[in-house]
Each structure stands twice: as structure tokens, then as C-alpha cells.
Amino acid sequence: MYLLLANTSAIGDVFQMSNNPVRLQSGDGNPITQTSNALDVNIKSGSSGLPTGAATSAKQDTGNASLASMAASTTCTHDSITLTAANTQYTKAIPENCKKLTFRVVDSTMLNAGSDLRYAWATGKVATPVLPFMLLDGGSVYSESNLLLTSKTLYVAGITAGDIVLLEMWT
Numbered sequence: 001m002y003l004l005l006a007n008t009s010a011i012g013d014v015f016q017m018s019n020n021p022v023r024l025q026s027g028d029g030n031p032i033t034q035t036s037n038a039l040d041v042n043i044k045s046g047s048s049g050l051p052t053g054a055a056t057s058a059k060q061d062t063g064n065a066s067l068a069s070m071a072a073s074t075t076c077t078h079d080s081i082t083l084t085a086a087n088t089q090y091t092k093a094i095p096e097n098c099k100k101l102t103f104r105v106v107d108s109t110m111l112n113a114g115s116d117l118r119y120a121w122a123t124g125k126v127a128t129p130v131l132p133f134m135l136l137d138g139g140s141v142y143s144e145s146n147l148l149l150t151s152k153t154l155y156v157a158g159i160t161a162g163d164i165v166l167l168e169m170w171t
Contacts, residue, residue, distance in 0.1 A: 078169075087128065099149075101168075115158055115159045115163055120133040
């Protein structure tokens, strides 16, 4: 860090500020070794925006989640969506307070990976693809942990009739 001094012809040496050496130099970058003029120094001050004073409970930010909603998952729900027709939107309501969601698509025998799956969190995006939507490649698994979902609906559409979306939801 350099300290810029105005109206100087020269000063010199390295100053120590907060364990960081500071070398004095003029506006044109030349080292300053001495001066006969008064120094004009501008030091920016201000607030960091951090709370001041003692760290009391009133000054603690708990974030957006309550401690109750951060409790361990205890219930697992398995469900499925049969994609009877290709390129048709199907929906699944995700349980209240879902903390982990996993899904994948399999073929109608449930022995093999299914075809590609389009999914979205808004209606009207997946049957006839309209951005934004996401694509889950056949054989891939979607998995999200540490969720705090409330009343969400998953919208899906497949390219092959008869594929099945398998879901695992932890609350």
C-alpha cells in the first residue's frame, strides 16, 4: 500500500502501518525523500457496516431459517410419476419442509435408465420446451440437500411415453 502525498517535492523512507510497509511517493510515482512544503494527506474514513459494541443476542443474525426447520430429516417418502404421453407436462407437489430431494427417470420396465427428462419449478416450461427449464440426461440423478422448501411443485416432461420418474423426498 502506498500513501500519496500532494504538494511535495521529496520525503523518503518506508513507514510501517498495521504491519504493512508504506512507501511514500509523489503523484508521478517517484519516491519522495524530503519536503519543505506542508503535506496534504487524504485518508478515507467510514463505517464497515458491521455491528458495533458487545456481541449481544440482539445483534446476532439468525438468517432465513429457524432452528426448528434445521432439524434432522426423519421421514423419507418415495413416489413416482408415470409419463403416459411424451412431451406432456406432469406435476408433483413436494412435501412441506422438504430437506432433500432426489429424482431420476427409468424406462417402463424400471430396469433401465429412461430417456432425457425436462424439469422446471414453474408451469408451462417443459411440455413444449420454453426457457427456463433444466434437462436431466437419461441415466442421471438429480439430488439437492439442505433444502428448506415450502409448497413447491415440480414440473416434468419426458421425450418417451411410458418412462417413470422415481422420487425420494426427505422431510
